[in-house]
Amino acid sequence: MQTKPWYWIDNTESLNTPALAIYPDRVKHNIDLLIGSISEVARLRPHVKTCKAIEPVLLMLESGITKFKCATIAEAEMLAMAKAPDVLLAYPIVGASVDRFLELIKTFPETAFSCLVDDPTSAQILNDAAFGQNLKIPVYIDLNIGMNRTGINPNKAVDLYNFCAIKEALTPMGLHAYDGHIHAADFETRRQQWHASFMQVKLVKQELMAKGFASPKIIAGGTPTFPFYAEEPDVECSPGTFIYWDEGYRQHFTEQLFLPAALLVARVVSLPDQTKICMDLGHKSMASESSLDKRVRFLNAPDLKLISHSEEHLVANAGENHHFKIGDVLYGLPWHICPTVALHQSATTVENHQITGSWETIARNRKITL
Template sequence: MSESSWYQISHTENLQTPALAIYPNRVRQNIDLLISKIDHVSRLRPHIKTCKAIEPVLMMLSAGIRKFKCATIAEAEMLGMAKVPDVLLAYQPVGANVERFLNLMQKFPETSFSCLADNQFSAEKLNEAARQSSTQIKVYVDLNVGMDRTGIDPKHAAAFYGFCAIKEALIPVGLHAYDGHIHEPDVEIRRKEWHTVFMQVKTVSAEIMEKGFDKPKIIAGGTPTFPFYAEETDVECSPGTFVYWDDGYQSHFAEQPFLPAALVVCRVISLPDETKICLDLGHKSISAENGLQQRVRFLNAPELKLISQSEEHLVAEAGENHRYQIGDVLYGLPYHICPTVALHQFGVTIENHEITGSWETLARNRKITL
């Protein structure tokens, strides 16, 4: 097969569709490319929200990456199972999740866990729970740098850092800034928007040091701003999508040449009229938070125009005298891979065009054991 057909699977007769197909060799190339884009591997802290599987985490560990970031207790537990040395739960534990987080720390003592905090009420709750457990929790102060989702106003961040520092069971160690609102395709415009954000972070860092604290660690950015943070020698970078990549990022961030490494494979299941085909790819199998034309692009059927989608069906206009028949296999590149992966219990691995095994999407579960 030619390089252009890298994704094709030789024997699909026993492949149940819709399926998530993962290409480990491409995953490995993406990891290597990520490492090549930064001065030292110790500054990488990948977010595992995209893969949610232990196998790519082990691949990253083998490549020298020792720090990771996650968003759920289940993801953090999976990282503990993989014996990751350093894990940031990039989320603020609230309610019953405070106890779960403490149980996580107890279950995996060889892993150094930390979490986010952005307000005094939550910090008090974390402190009290940790104190009662005779332990301490490392916290990163979460900054709202423009996404307006979580985080404290940077103007109040240094004072809050000091508030955490006087708590018996809290250890403030740094700052966290996620600038997911920055996704301008034009790289120079994106760089200018990033610079405005990073100046806020640097200002907070300076204010903290003026209060007599050690220089705080900084964990910042996602994939769109990764190239800029990679140039800053004192920032840990947290891209996530790079591991599998997707059509959205491939079309918007051309300066980052990661490879698509995960696809959704589906079949033609019906021919409702002379020009339409129906596929077994409903929005239970691929992320549907974007408009219909921004959900999937078929690598071996780029001319298809999507018409409608429901839970288990995707209808497309194929045109008159089209060639499609019942049972034909289509390979779709998701526009947004992260939530797509979470819809699949496992992904089949494809190497040299053959199905070689499967990777369980373990952390798609809200709970593993804790």
């Protein structure tokens, strides 16, 4: 008897495509693997930018993970709705986001919220707003260790830490560093690059302690450098992509054995000529920031060569005498799962080859209620 591929869905008749399919058993496997990869679960602070849904957060909570990281007010609210105990909003809080963040704190008192600061001006604005509402905000100093996106120069970090320490409504808790610029496929090359960047964090920590501050907490890294931070006993680790995995990470970070747990399900909608097939998998349903050859790999059609990609269409060369027919179902592993998830209002759950329900991608919106 022939065994079905793990991704196969028996009851696709009613499935509207393109669809995002989630395999909860594999999600649970990835959570367990993450927990088993570190000395203690309390050192995990997963980023929810990938899943953006309450159900996988609940699975992490059930597994003993209590700390989380996010990038938007909506993601923070989603975590609070799931009753996550500890949430770090790891994004500059400026403009109207200041009032929204304070409202979030007041609306969900059972969740301990913290945020990042990387500039005295924004820190002062946050302090004044919080002080006016009789709130005390835990903050982490965001360090720029090479990503050159957000974060303060490490040479100026101690001054900012001290600046926050003397403010009425801010409590500096520690340091935050994201090293998304480190993604070499070669493991030892990646380790060397990580070590050079992380030394900057260690030096700031040493200087703070020399000036009499308590040992600062350190929250650092993403999935590519997770194996290295996991070896550092005093660091909280923040991988995100692990929850669903994708083709890009599968190819580049082979030392990490997470399983693909989210796929794109598409159908052949047209046969434009003898060698080409057209699928209903356009820009609106699959991340398209990479080159055409780095967008999706079809598990049940790995030899397809992508030709063009537009809003509602994906065209591929299937070769002479191909077997594809209109209506055929294809299962694609996205190259970049995080922005792909954000394109789908909900995901279809698949268990034992059957569609069993859906997970709403509730935090894909910029606003839930606040």
